[in-house]
Structure formats: structure tokens, C-alpha cells
Amino acid sequence: LQTTCPNPLLSPLYAAPKQSPLLVDDESDSFDIPNLPWTHQPLCSTSFSDIPGEKFCVFSSASYNLGAGVSFLTTPETAAGLVVAIDRAADHWLERRHFKPQEEFQHPDLPYAIISIPGKGKGVIATRKISRFETIMRAFPAVIADNAFFPREEEDEAGVKFKVTEGGTRKATPAGESVRARGFVKGRKYYQRALEQMGDRQRVLNLARSRKGEMHVLEDVIRTNAFGMTVNGRDCKGLYPEIARMNHACDPNAFPRFTSNDLVMSAVATRDIMPGEEITISYIPLGMPTSYRAKSLGNWHFNCTCALCTAPAEAREASDSRRERLMELFYAMQDSETQYDALVDWTREFIELAQVERLITKIGEYYQVFMKLYYDKGDPESAKKYGEAALYFAEIFSDTEGGFCTSLREDLQVVEKVLAESKAKSG
Numbered sequence: 001l002q003t004t005c006p007n008p009l010l011s012p013l014y015a016a017p018k019q020s021p022l023l024v025d026d027e028s029d030s031f032d033i034p035n036l037p038w039t040h041q042p043l044c045s046t047s048f049s050d051i052p053g054e055k056f057c058v059f060s061s062a063s064y065n066l067g068a069g070v071s072f073l074t075t076p077e078t079a080a081g082l083v084v085a086i087d088r089a090a091d092h093w094l095e096r097r098h099f100k101p102q103e104e105f106q107h108p109d110l111p112y113a114i115i116s117i118p119g120k121g122k123g124v125i126a127t128r129k130i131s132r133f134e135t136i137m138r139a140f141p142a143v144i145a146d147n148a149f150f151p152r153e154e155e156d157e158a159g160v161k162f163k164v165t166e167g168g169t170r171k172a173t174p175a176g177e178s179v180r181a182r183g184f185v186k187g188r189k190y191y192q193r194a195l196e197q198m199g200d201r202q203r204v205l206n207l208a209r210s211r212k213g214e215m216h217v218l219e220d221v222i223r224t225n226a227f228g229m230t231v232n233g234r235d236c237k238g239l240y241p242e243i244a245r246m247n248h249a250c251d252p253n254a255f256p257r258f259t260s261n262d263l264v265m266s267a268v269a270t271r272d273i274m275p276g277e278e279i280t281i282s283y284i285p286l287g288m289p290t291s292y293r294a295k296s297l298g299n300w301h302f303n304c305t306c307a308l309c310t311a312p313a314e315a316r317e318a319s320d321s322r323r324e325r326l327m328e329l330f331y332a333m334q335d336s337e338t339q340y341d342a343l344v345d346w347t348r349e350f351i352e353l354a355q356v357e358r359l360i361t362k363i364g365e366y367y368q369v370f371m372k373l374y375y376d377k378g379d380p381e382s383a384k385k386y387g388e389a390a391l392y393f394a395e396i397f398s399d400t401e402g403g404f405c406t407s408l409r410e411d412l413q414v415v416e417k418v419l420a421e422s423k424a425k426s427g
């Protein structure tokens with residue numbers, strides 16, 4: 001009986017760089033060691049966490065990205081894990097030429113320009129034809145902040161206000177005190193520090209704001225412009241100033257793709273884009289009907305004027321009914337009572353509707369589910385077909401080294417093994 005891990009050093013559990021020389025905080029004697037990118041002593045606090053003693057700090061590198069700089073509001077462990085990714089940004093120096101604090105921007109080597117768009121502030125348009133699946137832009141972060149810096153406030157059925165923390169624990173708020181107000185005050189010092197330590201503040205301060213006056217300017221900019229993302233297993237908001245100029249559309253022609261190994265956020269074209277066409281991304285989950293989208297976009301504090309939301313009622317209703325049917329089919333297909341023949345019919349119907357609704361960036365997700373369904377129904381051939389297609393799209397639109405692609409590759413290996421075994425048996 002083996003009671004200890006045979007090779008503890010290789011276990012991912014042991015990979016956390018607890019004793020790593022890269023792990024520093026406000027109490028470290030020296031953070032000025034050769035491998036560290038930080039240009040300032042971290043500023044830390046234990047008040048952002050419900051876990052006793054857990055620290056969150058501001059880590060900044062003013063020299064990152066040709067002096068544009070970056071600040072991370074995160075734990076010392078996560079910051080230590082980011083050091084290698086920060087270094088990798090150097091590989092992309094050619095694509096960072098456009099990092100200048102201009103409000104409007106065009107460069108002959110880049111396929112887009114940032115211009116004013118009536119009713120939407122600034123926006124990004126194509127300056128030449130961009131082909132489907134082409135990477136339009138690669139953006140580097142100005143700030144990545146853990147969600148612990150953004151307390152949410154919710155009410156229970158009796159109307160009592162709760163602070164919802166990162167770990168999901170709920171704390172009742174003292175009567176009459178606004179948690180949002182407390183959150184703002186607490187974070188203010190750290191946002192200010194993150195801003196001051198950034199090389200190029202204008203790059204961030206020029207960005208759109210939607211809640212003026214209520215909170216620290218950096219928090220407002222982050223809430224208006226940042227992407228939700230997972231970094232080292234933690235939920236964060238990432239501010240990528242150049243890509244943040246892209247406006248929202250409910251049927252967008254681009255998709256933001258985050259790669260964890262270099263912290264780059266790219267915009268990938270989901271279809272051919274013609275010169276002069278606005279380049280858009282979706283700020284909310286794709287494939288939802290109008291009422292859900294309006295509610296979701298309410299959190300972004302603007303009324304959507306995209307082509308789908310302003311389309312004639314007939315077109316919107318037709319799109320809504322296709323989207324509702326897609327959801328209905330997706331649940332029905334996953335019901336354990338579903339027979340194989342029905343699964344085949346519904347898969348065909350589902351794919352046709354998803355094509356009409358142009359949900360190409362969701363295809364990887366859908367096909368992963370289809371792979372599992374066909375595998376469970378004893379059809380590994382079809383499972384393999386959907387698994388391969390899922391991986392093809394996942395590698396275009398998501399992090400090739402991330403969890404989704406990795407699990408797809410592992411699932412495909414299982415399916416291929418089963419197929420090889422059954423072929424060996426029959427042959």
C-alpha cells in the first residue's frame with residue numbers, strides 16, 4: 001500500500017510557488033531580485049479576503065509593454081505565477097507599436113482604425129478586408145484585478161442586503177450601511193496606487209466611463225471596459241485598452257480570445273469583415289434571446305443600438321424563436337431518456353439553427369457536448385467526429401493551453417482508444 005505520492009515534485013498540487021523566490025509581498029526584505037518584473041514595492045491588505053491572513057496586493061511593472069506598464073491587483077501567489085507570462089510579452093514587440101496614448105488611431109500595418117462612431121463614442125473599424133478566423137488585434141493588459149476588489153451586493157427575500165464575496169460566503173451588512181460604498185472606499189487606495197505605478201496612465205484614463213463620480217476612476221474604467229477572465233484559477237477582470245475600444249454587438253463579427261501563457265487578449269474574426277465595417281464583440285454570453293440580452297446589458301449601463309437589437313420586430317422575433325428552440329433542443333438532447341434516433345434528428349436541427357444564428361464561436365462548446373452524448377449512446381465514430389470538430393473550433397477561439405482544449409484532447413484520446421479497441425476486436 002502506497003501512502004505517499006511517488007513523485008510529489010511532479011504533482012500539480014506542489015507546483016504552487018510557496019517557497020519560490022518570485023513570491024513577494026509588502027513584508028519581503030527585497031523584491032528587487034533579477035527575475036522579478038515588479039518596479040515598485042507591493043502594497044498589500046488582508047481586508048479584501050474572508051480567509052484570515054490572505055493578502056491581496058498591487059503589483060506593478062512600469063516597464064512592461066514598451067513602458068505602457070501593467071498593474072495586477074491580486075494575491076502574491078498569483079503574481080508569482082504571472083512572472084513568466086509577463087516575460088513572454090517581449091516576444092510580441094512588433095505588435096505593440098500602436099501603444100500610444102492617442103484617442104484616435106490608425107497605422108498602415110494594422111487592419112483596423114479607432115475612430116468616433118455616432119451614438120457609441122469611439123469604436124474600431126476595419127481598414128482592409130479581414131478574413132474569417134484572422135487575428136485582428138493582439139492586446140496587452142494595463143490592469144488585471146482579482147474579483148475580490150469588486151464586491152457585489154445582493155438582497156435576500158426579506159430585503160436584507162448581503163455582500164457576496166469571491167468564495168461565495170455571504171455577510172449581512174450593518175443596517176443602513178452600503179456595502180458598495182464600503183467596497184469603493186476600501187479599494188480606492190489600491191486603485192490609485194495601481195494607476196500611479198502604471199507607465200502610461202493616459203492609455204487607461206482616455207477610456208470610456210459609465211458611472212462617473214461614484215467610484216475611483218480606475219474602478220469605473222475597469223467596470224466599463226474590462227473582460228471577465230480566469231488567471232491562475234482566480235476570477236479576475238482584465239483591462240486591455242486597445243481591444244476595449246470595440247463596441248458590443250449581439251451578432252458580433254469578432255471574438256476575444258485570451259491566452260494564459262502570455263496574458264494576451266486577441267480579437268479573432270468570426271466571419272469575413274469588409275473595409276469600413278465596424279469590428280464588434282459581444283459583452284454578454286452569445287445566443288440569448290432579446291429579453292435576456294436587454295437585462296444582461298443593463299449591467300453595462302447602456303442601451304444597445306446594435307444591428308440585431310434595432311432590427312425590425314419581425315426579424316428579432318424570428319431570431320428569438322430560433323434561439324429559444326436551440327435551448328430547448330440542447331436540454332432535450334441531454335435528457336437520459338432521449339433515444340438515439342431522436343438525438344440524430346435533433347443534432348441536425350440544432351446545427352442548422354446555430355448556423356443561421358451565426359453562433360460559430362459556441363460550436364466548440366456544443367460539439368464537446370455532442371461528443372459525450374454520442375459516446376454515451378455507444379456511437380464512438382460520431383463522438384470522434386464531433387470531438388475533432390470541437391477541438392478545431394476551440395483552438396481558434398479559446399486558449400490552446402487552457403482547460404477547455406486540454407479536456408477536449410483528453411476526451412478525444414479516450415474515444416480514439418475505444419474505437420481502436422473495438423476495431424482490434426472486430427478485425
Ligand SMILES: C[S@@+](CC[C@H](N)C(=O)[O-])C[C@H]1O[C@@H](n2cnc3c(N)ncnc32)[C@H](O)[C@@H]1O
Binds near residue numbers: 119121247248300303
Ligand atoms: C468597452 S467600451 C467600448 C468603447 C467605447 N465606445 C469608447 O468610446 O471607448 C463600452 C462603452 O461603449 C458604448 N457602447 C458599446 N457598445 C455599444 C452598443 N452596442 N450600443 C451603444 N453603445 C455602445 C457604451 O457607452 C459602453 O459603456
